[in-house]
Amino acid sequence: MELFKPELGLSFWLLILFALLFIVAAKYVWPIILKSVDDRADLIDKGVGYAQEAQKQLASATENAQKLLNDAHRQQVEILQEAAQMKTRIIEEARSAASVEAKKVMDAAAQSIEQSRRAAEEQFRAEVSGFALQIAEKLVRKELSDDKKQKEIIDEMLKQIEKQN
């Protein structure tokens, strides 16, 4: 069968032409194309890597920001609480200081009142005793005008003195 009989001339030309094709392609085509394809694949891989990294970083950055925000919020609350505490403490202190001061003033006032009361009392006593002496003088003068009675009084006084001794 001619169909299964390889032709020498055709084989020869095919060999020549294929060799030509291979040499040109191997020299000027495949190195360039394969390098480009590989380079581009590398570039794409790298790009994808970068994108993933960036996404990761973005996610962590967002997380960090959230954390910072939360911290700030907590600090704010703490500061506010502290301020409130301080306020009450200051008010408390002021109040106690005021009451101590007030007490001092009151005490001083009471003391001075007491002093002036005593002074007044003493003066009053001196006056009263003066009055009493004057009254007693007058009374004694009047009583001693009558002898009998005078004797009686003197006796009685003497007795009293005796008793006392």
Add this chain to the structure above:
Amino acid sequence: MYKLTNINKRFIILLVMLLVFPLTTLQASSHADEEEGLNVKELIFHHLLDSYEWELPCTEAKLPLPIIVRDYQGEWHIFSSARLAHGAEYEGFTITHEGDNSGKVVGIDADGNEYRPLDFSITKNVSEIMLATVIILTLLLSLARWYKKNPNKAPRKLFGGVELLIEMVYVEVIKPILGADAKRFAPYLLTIFFFIFTINLIGMVTVFPGGANLSGNIAVTLVLALLTFLVVNIFGTKHYWKDLFWPEVPMFMKFPLPIMPVIEVFGALTKPVALMIRLFANMMGGHMITLVLISLIFIFAALGQAVQTGTAVFSILFALFMGVLHLLICLIQAYVFTMLSTIFIGLAQIHGHKQEHKEKK
């Protein structure tokens, strides 16, 4: 209303080309035989085999091609095939239609005996190979230039399609199978893939300048398989050769009777044969089935108009189906040839450490 998209239109044009042109060429070539009836066998083989001239579509004229032969005295003769048309004789050569050399150029020596000269004619198949080489080189060189101009960019349209094929072969087949050796063998494997794919596709174009049954020609597949065989064995490693002639099997299997070496060597030789037969049979089968289906129309013409019309509809639909299938086979066979070549090369790239690994087992 159904609107034809651009792709649909192109597809329909392609289908029409697939169908109409075989009809016109067949009709043209059957005109000559009309008087004595249609010789289907001759017609089919005429289209499957090589020829010294190229049929032009829609006309009886044929494009003559150069004939280059060496006569029995060692002298070279170069002349146009137009001089041998219609059985004419020129410089002692003629195209015979009988015997073993039917359809070939034969010479007549001094004693009047017919002999087959050394024939290096630029036949239809050879010019088709030239065309394929030019097409591939144009496409690939311009693609390479495009890559140089546009580094790190992805090509579109035609170049994108070519790159898809390159990726399909290089990234999906060569790299996974050959690994570190991929860069070394990729130029050969990619060239052979594009060569086979292109000649397959040119074979699908049934009019000038196409239509030669190139990859369905045993000489073509023989040379291609031989090239792969040479690449496999020239670049085979030391361990490959050791496995071939002194495989690691019990001693009685290789000495004194070299049973295993014989089997191994036989296996190495059947690999290129398998490559050759697979591509040849697939591509020739695709051409043959289209020819047979279309020929059916002319065979049934004898049974009357109605039968012929029915056969025509059936044949055309079926030929259309087979044509589309064959288009797919064009790609698949180029892919399979490349993949098997890659695997054979990979099998011959056994390195030391792998060997040690095997021994440990």
